[in-house]
Amino acid sequence: MDLGIKDKVAFVTASSKGLGKAVALQLSAEEAKVVICSRNDDDLIKAKADIEYKTNTELKAVRLDVTKNEQVTQAVKDIIEEFGTIDILVCNAGGPPAGMIEDFTIDDYRNALELNLISTISLCYEVLPYMKKKHWGRIINITSVSVKQPIDNLILSNTSRTGVLGFSKSLSAQVAKYGITVNAICPGYTRTQRVANLAKSFQKSGKGTISGFYKKIEDNIPMERLGTPEEFAKAVAFLASEGAGYITGTALQVDGGFVKGLF
Ligand SMILES: NC(=O)c1ccc[n+]([C@@H]2O[C@H](COP(=O)([O-])OP(=O)(O)OC[C@H]3O[C@@H](n4cnc5c(N)ncnc54)[C@H](OP(=O)(O)O)[C@@H]3O)[C@@H](O)[C@H]2O)c1
Known part of the structure; x- marks a missing residue:
């Protein structure tokens, strides 16, 4: 299936590793012009080289902490100067630390909100004017299945990501008339x-072994296994595609059936 995104400019944040990197690779394979970012130069250089080697394309890599507003502004300015626009924005960041209410102070919640929610909002604010001008855009916000089914021991993540869902849904209704879709995507394990x-x-907290950790997770997934970053990236690429132009305001799980609710 041709996704129709050849030569579209895609900015994928937090993409030197894991889900973000897999998304950058998938979009590069679809011949989009991809910009990746993260905070650590060495990992960023390695990711750029790896994706370029695998897809026979050229990537732009930017050192950027998505929680630093002024860095986000500068990065978007640089991308616009080089490519003229941003068509596809994939908002991603690291995850806040695991733990229960007793483990955290109010400042930990502030940091989690900065990391997952405010970074998404600031990226959207910077990029939207260019999408509006072109009357075309795809915004995909990476959250978690925790927005549909909170996960024990991840109180910070459960809290910060639901805000992203509210923002995505509100924004989707407000920018639809400009041909811009906004969707959240919810990775499972x-x-x-x-x-x-x-x-x-x-394991460190004495709750069990590493293999016990994975067994506990797999027992709760109908597919009986964790997902791969590549499976996740294919779903993101579809939401970024020309053909997904009538899909907006959704929150799509990619979780092997982990979420037990209907929606
Ligand atoms: N994997 C899962 O099963 C799963 C499930 C649900 C939700 N999620 C969420 O999905 C997101 C991605 O997860 P992942 O598994 O791919 O994580 P990962 O393997 O730890 O990779 C995180 C990536 O984000 C970058 N990063 C972290 N903080 C950043 C910041 N402030 N600014 C810019 N880049 C930053 C990291 O590079 P640097 O550290 O060098 O910046 C790295 O490239 C996280 O929010 C995670 O909590 C993951």
Whole structure:
């Protein structure tokens, strides 16, 4: 299936590893002009080289902390100067630390909101004027299945991501008339460094072994396995496609059936 995004300019944030990197690779494979970013230069350079090698394309890589408003503004300015527009925006960031209410202060919630919610809002504010001008745009906000079914021991993530869902839904209605779609995508457990880190902290807290951590997760997934970043990236690429132009305001799970509710 031709996704119709050849030469579209795609900005995928937090993309030196894991889900963001897989999305950048998939969009590059579809011949979009892709810009990746993260905070660590070495990982960024490695990701750029790896994706360019696998897709035989050229990528732009920007060192950027998405929680720093002025850096977001500058990065978007640089991309516009080089490519003239941004057609596809995939908002992603790291995940806040795992833990229960007793583990965190109010400032930890502020940091989680900055990381997941405010970063998404500031990226959208910067990019929307260019999408409106072209009367075409795809915004895909990476959240988590926790927006539909909160996950024990992830109180910060459960809290910060639901705001992203509210923002996405509101924004989708307000920009639809400009040919811009806005969707949230909700990964379930997917094999990335983030999940490997959660497994380590599970073991460290004395709750069980690493293999016990994975078994506990798999027992709750009808597919009986974690997802792969590539499976997730294919769903994002579809939402970014020309053909997905009438899909907006949704929150799509990519979770092997993990969420038990109807919606
Ligand atoms: N994997 C899952 O099963 C799963 C499930 C549900 C939700 N999620 C969520 O999906 C998102 C991506 O997860 P992942 O598994 O791909 O994580 P990951 O493997 O830890 O990768 C995170 C990526 O984000 C970058 N990053 C982190 N903070 C950043 C910041 N402030 N500014 C710019 N880049 C930043 C990291 O690079 P630097 O550290 O160098 O900046 C890295 O490239 C996270 O929010 C995660 O919580 C993941």
